Amino acid sequence: MALDDNWFSEIHEGAGSAFSLRIRAKLHEEQSPFQKIEVYDTTDWGHLMVIDGCTMVSGRDNFIYHEMMAHPALFTHPSPGQVAIIGGGDCGTLREVLRHPEVAHVVQVDIDERVTRVSEQYFPELCEANDDPRAELLFIDGIRWIEDVTPGSLDVIIVDSTDPVGPGEVLFTPAFYGACHRALAEGGLVVQQSESPLLHMPLLERMYRSLAEAGFDDARSLFFPLPIYPSGWWSATIGTRGGDLTGFRSEAAATSGLQTRYYNAGIHRAALAQPEFFRLAVQDWMRPG
């Protein structure tokens, strides 16, 4: 059956696949100084934000992504007081981070203020914590920011970025990971969205290598479903500067009372399980345990 004008389609050229959502209307379109931002009203997935033709956030499934970008890292660090988010302009990850009382301060650095303004308008639920006094929103280049930040001043860096093509490419280089490493205090963590385990294993293997080259002592990936992203199966990868990735504060996670829809302590543990093909590919880059 053909997909007519009532559908928004994202074609994943390299993967030979495409994902489409049925739409009612285009609610917004603008060319910001950095990218094209569109918002659609879909029939079954709520609002959909699209940046440069790639689906970014839908009302139906973003809870999985945002919870998994925030809670596993924050429950792995023993005391995540100082947090930075690079990217993350839709503010959904920020909201989840701010649910943790241990967080004293979180700086979100997204180069494109328009993403946040559009999110405030069409995804107000993701932005409901933006006025938290612990949150600081900067609209500047996150890479420059992380290079200039006081060394050793951060506990957790969350890289909530676009794909590693075009402007996002530099976020997957040893140079960027080196800057993150310098910015982290001892025991600190970086967590970054790391694409599809089914489609992007070369990228994931390169990430493990690059994190090691940049001085990170260990790395672990988290796996979770993400229907609107290519293959519907996604990952985030954590690297640590001297911390321990073999466990997490599971008691705190189980008793936190966080109002989540996907994450819980069991899901955290489960997300760390490595599919057999993945384990074989990255085992040399991980500390045993």
Place this chain on the structure above:
Amino acid sequence: MALDDNWFSEIHEGAGSAFSLRIRAKLHEEQSPFQKIEVYDTTDWGHLMVIDGCTMVSGRDNFIYHEMMAHPALFTHPSPGQVAIIGGGDCGTLREVLRHPEVAHVVQVDIDERVTRVSEQYFPELCEANDDPRAELLFIDGIRWIEDVTPGSLDVIIVDSTDPVGPGEVLFTPAFYGACHRALAEGGLVVQQSESPLLHMPLLERMYRSLAEAGFDDARSLFFPLPIYPSGWWSATIGTRGGDLTGFRSEAAATSGLQTRYYNAGIHRAALAQPEFFRLAVQDWMRPG
């Protein structure tokens, strides 16, 4: 961007989403007595089998589905000697079942012989165990077969069926589960593909209720990625007649030496973790533990 004739698209009407694969050619098309069977050559996903317009099997991701339909159930039952597969005509699940030396006999009952013949031609790797002397392939109505089989004669029933619409609908009813319950020996298990946790929670809740009504003592769902199925996130649900679903033969799973690509003991444990929204929806139907 529009999807032209170089793409096969499956539209999920109820979900307002669609998934497409880029194709090189249509290799096969026939109307069997039961359904329309097509095979495409895709650019990046190997061969693709489509039944009545729905993607069934691709060369790229079927390993996840077939491993997860077979190994968790077989490593949960203490001694899975007698196994039946209802549906499963592509024979991929059968192949995985036959990797278990404990299996003495497996009957596969798929009403449509043409699916198996087409699979032998275009997915020979899935059919490589069809000649195993422990395997018996029947091409008759699986529902009638399970109703007539000797009561208490099976250890594991795997329902590897199409979606619960049209002919597949009856496979999700209390009457069918009742027939499975009678067919199982004490401690026996039924495992059935149970659709997308994101899209089909009403079906999953009905399944838990129906399994309980049919006399099953406990049920547990397994979650796994399945890119070519709606939402890319899928589940299988296990019900037990008097057995224990709170654990599995994890030592055997870890040391089995099975040549898997997705499944391992860690993944088995992880697949049982319930997303928070799922836990809240089904908790009343599960035995604690």
